[in-house]
Amino acid sequence: MKKTNLNKLLCGSILSLCTVNVLFAQSTKTDFTQEVTSYEESAYGELKGYVATKSATGSKMDVDIKEIPQSVSVVTQDMMRIRNVHTIQGATSYTSAITQPYGEARDTRTNYGNIRGMGSIYRSSFLDGLKLLHSGHLIPTISPYALERVEVLKGPSSVLYGASGPGGLLNLQSKKANDTDSAEIGVSYETFNTRSVFSDINKRINDKVSIRLIGKYKKGNAALKESTNSSYFFNPSLSYSINDTSSLDLYTSFSKDQIKGLGLNFAGGKSTYNIHNSIALNAAAVKAYITTLNPAFAGVPTAAWIQAIENSADEVNALNLPSDLLIGAKDKEIFEKENKSITAVFNKTFSDSLSLKSSLRAKKMNGIYDYSQPDSTALITAIANFTPDLTKVQFELIKSKATMKSIASDTNLQYKWNTKNIQNTSLIGLDLQYSKFTTTAEKSDAFTYDLKNRKISSYTTNTGKTKDQTISITQLGLYAQNTAKIDDKYIVSTSLRYDKLKEKEDEKVAATSYTKNDSNVSGRVGLVYLLNEELAPYITYSTSFAANSGKDKSGKQFVPSIGKQYEIGLKYKPKNMNAFFTLAAYHLENNDVVTPDLDPSYSVQEKDIEIKGLEFDITANPIENLNVIASFTRMKGKSKNTPDPKYDGYNLSDIPKFTASLWSDYTFKKTLIGNLTLGAGIKYTGASDYIRPDHLDLPNRAQKVYKNKAYSVVDTLISTQYNNWNIALNINNILDKKAIIANASVQGGETQGRTYALTASYKF
Numbered sequence: 001m002k003k004t005n006l007n008k009l010l011c012g013s014i015l016s017l018c019t020v021n022v023l024f025a026q027s028t029k030t031d032f033t034q035e036v037t038s039y040e041e042s043a044y045g046e047l048k049g050y051v052a053t054k055s056a057t058g059s060k061m062d063v064d065i066k067e068i069p070q071s072v073s074v075v076t077q078d079m080m081r082i083r084n085v086h087t088i089q090g091a092t093s094y095t096s097a098i099t100q101p102y103g104e105a106r107d108t109r110t111n112y113g114n115i116r117g118m119g120s121i122y123r124s125s126f127l128d129g130l131k132l133l134h135s136g137h138l139i140p141t142i143s144p145y146a147l148e149r150v151e152v153l154k155g156p157s158s159v160l161y162g163a164s165g166p167g168g169l170l171n172l173q174s175k176k177a178n179d180t181d182s183a184e185i186g187v188s189y190e191t192f193n194t195r196s197v198f199s200d201i202n203k204r205i206n207d208k209v210s211i212r213l214i215g216k217y218k219k220g221n222a223a224l225k226e227s228t229n230s231s232y233f234f235n236p237s238l239s240y241s242i243n244d245t246s247s248l249d250l251y252t253s254f255s256k257d258q259i260k261g262l263g264l265n266f267a268g269g270k271s272t273y274n275i276h277n278s279i280a281l282n283a284a285a286v287k288a289y290i291t292t293l294n295p296a297f298a299g300v301p302t303a304a305w306i307q308a309i310e311n312s313a314d315e316v317n318a319l320n321l322p323s324d325l326l327i328g329a330k331d332k333e334i335f336e337k338e339n340k341s342i343t344a345v346f347n348k349t350f351s352d353s354l355s356l357k358s359s360l361r362a363k364k365m366n367g368i369y370d371y372s373q374p375d376s377t378a379l380i381t382a383i384a385n386f387t388p389d390l391t392k393v394q395f396e397l398i399k400s401k402a403t404m405k406s407i408a409s410d411t412n413l414q415y416k417w418n419t420k421n422i423q424n425t426s427l428i429g430l431d432l433q434y435s436k437f438t439t440t441a442e443k444s445d446a447f448t449y450d451l452k453n454r455k456i457s458s459y460t461t462n463t464g465k466t467k468d469q470t471i472s473i474t475q476l477g478l479y480a481q482n483t484a485k486i487d488d489k490y491i492v493s494t495s496l497r498y499d500k501l502k503e504k505e506d507e508k509v510a511a512t513s514y515t516k517n518d519s520n521v522s523g524r525v526g527l528v529y530l531l532n533e534e535l536a537p538y539i540t541y542s543t544s545f546a547a548n549s550g551k552d553k554s555g556k557q558f559v560p561s562i563g564k565q566y567e568i569g570l571k572y573k574p575k576n577m578n579a580f581f582t583l584a585a586y587h588l589e590n591n592d593v594v595t596p597d598l599d600p601s602y603s604v605q606e607k608d609i610e611i612k613g614l615e616f617d618i619t620a621n622p623i624e625n626l627n628v629i630a631s632f633t634r635m636k637g638k639s640k641n642t643p644d645p646k647y648d649g650y651n652l653s654d655i656p657k658f659t660a661s662l663w664s665d666y667t668f669k670k671t672l673i674g675n676l677t678l679g680a681g682i683k684y685t686g687a688s689d690y691i692r693p694d695h696l697d698l699p700n701r702a703q704k705v706y707k708n709k710a711y712s713v714v715d716t717l718i719s720t721q722y723n724n725w726n727i728a729l730n731i732n733n734i735l736d737k738k739a740i741i742a743n744a745s746v747q748g749g750e751t752q753g754r755t756y757a758l759t760a761s762y763k764f
Contacts (some may be wrong), residue, residue, distance in 0.1 A: 046148060046178070047076050050627045051578050051619050057151040057171040059481065059493070060129065060160055060427060061414060066571045067483070069493050069526025069540040070157070071097075071584040073617050075150040077175075079629070082665055082679060082717065084188075084730040084757050088121070088170065089113055091144045093683060094661045096615040096631035097154055097168070101654035101690075102742055103751045104683075104713075107267040108229070109259070109335060110139040111170075116154060116588055117611050117637050117655040118167030118563070119546070126161065126171045128251070128343060130361045133406040135437035135471060138337055138365040141257050145198060146214050146235050148173045154615075155586060156544030156563045158522040159495040162431065162477045166544045166563025166590045174251055174343075177212035177239035179204045186726075186761030191754075194220025194229070198761075210239045222268030223752065224326040227261030229268060245350070251343040261330040265742075266371045268335075270323040270750040273316075273451075275374060276390040278696040278745040279383070280313035289698035290384050297384050305388070312390040319391075319451055323750045327449055328372035329456060332397055337367035358411040366403040373398065374746060375446060376695065391452050396462065397445040406435035412479075423488075427481040434474050441467040468508040471549075475501045491528040493540075497521065501547055501560075516557050520545040536571045548594045553602040563590045579620035587612050596693065596703075597643055604643045609652060611637040625667040632660040647703060653691035656710070660684045665717060674722030684712045692744045704745070711739035711751065724763045731756045 041047060043056035043063075058068035065072050073095045085091045088111045092098045098121070100113045113121045122139050125132045132140045144150070154168040161169060181204055188196040198216035205211060214237075219230040233255035240248045259268045279286055283306040291298045321327075341363035348356045378394035412429030442465045450457040479497035486492065501518040526540030542565055548558035569584035590609040597604040613635040620628045637652030665679030687710045694704040714735050719728030732755045742749035 044173070044176075048078065049578070049621055050076055050079050050629060051580050051621055052076055052149065053573060053580060055151055055153075056129070057126075057153045057169075059483065060412060060429070061425065061483075063483075065580070066530070066536040066573060067485075067491050067528055069491070069524075069528050069538045070542065070567065071154040071569055071582055071586075071615065071617075073152040073154070073582070074619075075152070077148050080144040080147070080150075082627075082677070082719075083663070083681075083715070084717075084728060084759060085144050086757075087111070088125075088142060088144065088150065088172070091147075091150050092121075092152060092170070094629050094631060094663050094681065095152055096617045096633045096659075097613065097635070098152065099633075099654065099656060099659060099685070101688075102749055103269070107265070107269050107749075108141075109137070109257075109267055110141060114654060115152065115165065115167035115169070116586070116613060117635055117652060118588070118590060118609070119165035121165075121170055123546070124157075124164040124167075124169040126169060127361075128174055128345065128359065129171060130343070130359055130408040130410060131161070131164075131433055132172075133363065133404070133408060133433060133435045135404055135435060136400075136402050136439050137335065137369045138367055138402050138404045138437070140339055140363075140365070141231070141255070141337070142172055143216055143231075143233055143255075145200070145216050146175060146233065146253075148175045154584070155540075155565045155567055155588065156522070156524075156542040158499075158520075158544040158563075159497045159524045159542065160479055160481070162433070162475055162497070162499050163501070163547050163560070164544055165546060166561075166565065166588060174235070174237070175200070175212065175214060176249055176251070177202060177210040177237050179210055182763065184761055184763045186759060188757055188759040190220065190757040192221040192223065192229075194218060208241045212237045212239075222259060222261065223270045223324060224261060224263045224268050225324050226326050226330045227259065227263065227268040229259050231255070231257040245348060247347045249345040251341075251345075253339060253341045253343075255339045257335075257337050259335040260333065261326050261328070262333040262335060262371050263326045263328050264747040265749060266335070266373075269752070272323055272740060272743075272748040272750060273321050273325075273327060274743070274745065274747050275379075275393065275696075276313040276316040278694070279390065280310045282694070282696040282698070283309045285698050286380075286383075286696060290380055292699075293380070294384060300384075300386060305386070308386075309383070309388050309390070312388055316390050316451060321451065325454060327393070327451075328395065329397055329445070329447060332370055332445070333372055334368060334370050336369070337365060339363065339365050353416045355414045356411070357414070358409070360409045361407070363406045363408075364404070365406075366401075368399070368401050370397065370399045370444070372396070372447075378446060391450065392457065393449045393451065395447050395449055396443055397447070398441060398466075399444040400439060400441035400467070402437065402439040404435060404437045406433070408433045421487050423485040425483045427479075429479050431477045431479075432475070434472075436470070436472045438470045439467060440465065440469075465509055469505065471503065471505045473501070473503045473547075475499060489530050491530065493524065493526040493528070495524040497523065499545070503547065503549060505549070514551070514557070516549075518547055518560050520560055520562075534572055534574055536573075537569070538571070539566075539568045541566055548592075548605065550594070550603060552604050553597060553599060558594055558603075558605045559592060561590055561592045561594070563588065565589070577620065577622055579618070579622060582617045583615075585614045595643065607642050608640040609637060610640060611635060611652070611655070625669065626664065627666075628662075628664045630660075630662045632658070634658055644703070650691065650705070651689045653689055656686035656688040656708075658684075658686040663715070671720075674720045674725075677717065677719045677721075677728075679717035681715045682712055683715075684710070686710045690742055690744065694745045696745050706743045706748075708741050708743065709739060711737055713737055713751070726759075726761045726763070728759045729756065730759070 043054040052074035183201040196218040202212045215234040217232040222229040343361040375396040410431040481495040524542040528538040544563035545560040565588040567586040572581040593607040595607040618630040661683040663681030668676045690706040736754040
């Protein structure tokens with residue numbers, strides 16, 4: 001890490017911990033022992049504070065995190081509320097091993113973050129233990145305001161959850177109705193003239209029934225000028241205590257997300273325009289490629305044409321196009337998705353030894369996705385002349401509609417049984433996932449965008465259906481797990497799962513169809529040693545699988561990608577401090593990864609990935625009124641067996657060599673303006689490679705390594721709780737750090753600049 005970046009991290013750390021010095025100056029305490037809270041923590045209920053010691057994600061049982069032989073991080077509702085996070089990206093931004101290759105707040109369409117460098121998190125996200133099924137752009141968006149906690153299970157976890165990424169998964173836990181009457185209403189005003197109203201009302205109807213209504217409506221602009229962003233969700237839920245041994249929880253959700261005016265990155269986020277420079281850089285190859293398409297173009301003098309291209313690129317650079325310029329068809333670009341779902345969770349206790357849990361979710365989503373993208377064919381035609389003009393960019397408008405219906409269920413039995421010196425807890429379960437996704441797409445319009453005048457100069461209609469596709473996927477899984485605690489010192493965890501998958505696709509435009517059947521066995525074996533009441537070292541081996549759609553050039557169907565990991569770690573829960581520490585080292589592999597073929601029209605299943613990493617998490621309430629969360633990650637990934645051997649041994653894309661974060665907040669009790677909370681945090685993201693095809697390196701479109709530089713972001717908070725009022729001002733990226741990320745041949749992304757949120761809420 002460069003010295004300058006170390007200095008930034010140090011300065012941020014000092015800023016983040018400045019409240020500690022104030023505290024020690026005022027406090028006369030010498031014993032930091034915390035008073036034990038008056039309630040027993042549950043992995044399924046409300047949690048006060050930042051420090052969680054139980055989790056249901058790592059074993060599908062309510063157990064101590066120390067007894068789970070994998071690294072688990074928990075982001076509590078209090079953490080999310082204090083930092084006023086609006087997305088799952090924001091909720092997990094101070095958690096180790098999670099990186100945001102497209103920026104934490106730049107793209108809000110879904111959670112594109114990676115766990116341990118492997119895949120997008122949205123592919124491995126669960127809500128209340130059930131997979132958030134998705135396809136195309138119909139990916140459920142969950143607001144942190146609707147959640148009690150976010151649990152991050154790191155490493156392969158297919159043994160309990162089926163197909164998921166090898167890096168790990170997220171399990172989001174909904175707020176549920178409870179037996180306490182409470183109500184909150186609030187408003188917020190944020191950057192980009194964004195206004196929100198929200199409420200959370202819980203009512204106990206009688207001794208058996210409670211209801212809860214949670215909702216939020218938001219409307220404002222996006223980062224690009226002339227781009228808008230709006231959303232709402234409404235989540236009614238009911239909790240029914242049938243009797244002393246049975247309960248039923250019902251969750252319903254109605255939500256809609258919409259972005260109008262998407263721009264180059266299809267998301268309404270800032271980006272830097274780069275097509276002209278890429279053409280100039282590859283001018284000779286572009287000229288040769290155009291000549292193969294139009295032999296008459298050979299008569300154009302090469303040197304003169306290349307010089308004209310370079311001059312035109314310089315003309316575009318001289319325009320100093322701002323990163324918030326919406327380059328596209330702002331009135332026709334729209335990203336929209338609607339979601340309706342109902343979830344039922346039934347719990348039954350037969351005895352002290354035997355219990356059952358059954359969950360079922362039915363969901364329907366629909367949406368439209370109309371976006372502009374550079375038209376390479378029209379671009380080549382436009383510059384194939386004596387006076388090429390790169391200030392005029394050719395686009396095509398793609399219009400698509402999609403619907404998805406899905407069902408997910410999971411039923412398991414838990415049985416506790418003992419032998420001499422061994423306490424066993426066994427789990428056996430069956431889960432089912434089914435989804436049917438239908439989408440149509442067409443090329444609607446072609447247009448030219450004039451960079452000089454920053455507007456569209458011409459339109460032509462080019463209607464033609466390009467896709468009419470239906471995909472149905474069924475997954476059936478049977479799993480079993482046993483946890484044996486031996487002499488109250490050793491915990492041996494063994495798990496095994498069998499999955500059967502069927503995928504069917506029909507494409508009417510191309511008149512193609514195929515049916516694919518896959519099966520897989522995954523497992524986990526782990527050992528935890530309870531050294532004492534505080535320390536628990538562990539070691540584990542686990543596997544995962546992820547299904548792959550499609551075929552290679554020869555027509556061979558892709559098989560699932562298999563992940564496997566060795567992990568060792570240490571978990572520490574001090575007796576005299578409310579804190580939890582996790583240290584983990586791992587070796588992770590993912591085999592048979594699908595990657596672009598040398599022929600860009602196809603993909604090939606040859607690539608293998610290897611990642612080695614070290615990570616550390618701290619969540620602590622070291623003294624009264626002070627909270628601290630910190631993390632660091634050291635990660636290195638390599639590719640092997642790539643289609644083109646020259647890429648073997650390359651660093652993997654989107655993996656910073658080092659990331660670190662630190663947040664702390666302190667509450668001054670009973671000041672003149674109430675309970676005053678001050679907080680600050682810093683997040684450091686190290687340098688990384690961004691590997692994408694160079695679309696202007698014609699005709700090969702070979703993979704190219706772009707460089708992302710390291711950067712740091714500082715967040716701050718000031719809030720007060722006065723009587724039943726809470727007023728907070730959160731400023732993220734307060735130093736307005738602007739870094740280019742996801743840089744490539746067409747465009748480069750820019751980190752979100754300084755943003756603020758002023759929030760007022762009232763509880764009654």
